[in-house]
Amino acid sequence: MRHKLLLSLSILASAICGGQTFGQQCTQANCEEPSMWHYIYYRNTRWPEPFRAQDTMAVLQMFEAQRNNGWKLQNTIGQAMFDARTCQLTDAGEAHIRWILTQAPLDRRSVFVFQADDQATTAKRVEAVQLVISKMIPVGQLPPVYLTDRDAPTSPGSYQTTLQRALSNSIPSPRLTSQGSSGSSGSGSGSSSP
Template identity: 40%
Template sequence: MRCTSFYGRLLIVAALVSVTTTSVSAKWNDHWNSFWHKVGVGYERNNAWPDPFNEMDAMAVITPFEAMKQNGWILHNTIGPHQFRDGDGALKTSGQETVAWIARQAPASRRQVYVVRAATTEETEARVASVREILSQFEGAGPLPTVAVTDRVPPTASGAWATKVNRAWLEELAPPKLPSSSAAGTSAVTQQ
């Protein structure tokens, strides 16, 4: 009897050791397989370098320029205060031509008109209504451009100032002069 209980206890201990070893072995096997999987991934990643990162690098370079393009289109499509009549907010001829260009010729993704906010809410609403009235006259493929109010005034200058700057530049420009020798080193036509 004593012998049976000894073998029974030994059997219980063997079962416990077996279960413990199996669970530790399973965990160790998982770690071992995970390690070699990571080694394989690292090997493939090193061999593929720099291809996986080219697109991210390109996007990092392009993103600031996309923001600049968007801001440029916003300023280009902005109808400034000088393109509206004072008081009633009606569009002048230059404003009508700008709105017509935006509605007809601007790329479809850039067809949005921005109106500079006026001093009063009533005048701003009159400006927006004037732009919408002009837009309603155009029939084109696709929806009409949207109209938004902005506080950013596009940089402009008067025509008189631009003419003055251009004339001053032309007056200071050196007169054209032909070279005294040709490219071959012989005397040029001006010396004969």
């Protein structure tokens, strides 16, 4: 009984003292909301610390978006990798899928198929890609196949062969200049007369 009385008195005393302390603080204008001036002052004196994390995240998100777009283009099976009549993959298309399945990082092994002008051709392209993937990976989980509206920046092999041959044919044959037309022969005395 005596302990209960002491406990209740101590709780009452702490409440009264705490209330007086709080009242004293409020009379000294410490319990007011900070003014806009305080907010602006502390924001300016601590600049750029509060904004570094936001700036860093903005830059990192931009680089991440660029990285994702680059891998998407790298893993795109474009229009040049399909036969125009049969919608089957060419040898280059199969080689590109093999590279994606074996050489690309594990988290980037997704195949993107460039959409055709109509749904039927697009469906044939996706089916051809899935068939080649299932031949290369007969057992286990297959990588996802997505549609994309951006074609990979490639060109047909026949065009590249023609371009390379034209470049090789346009290189002039090597020529040696005669010694008389080369300017100074380098056998001078090194002194010049004024």
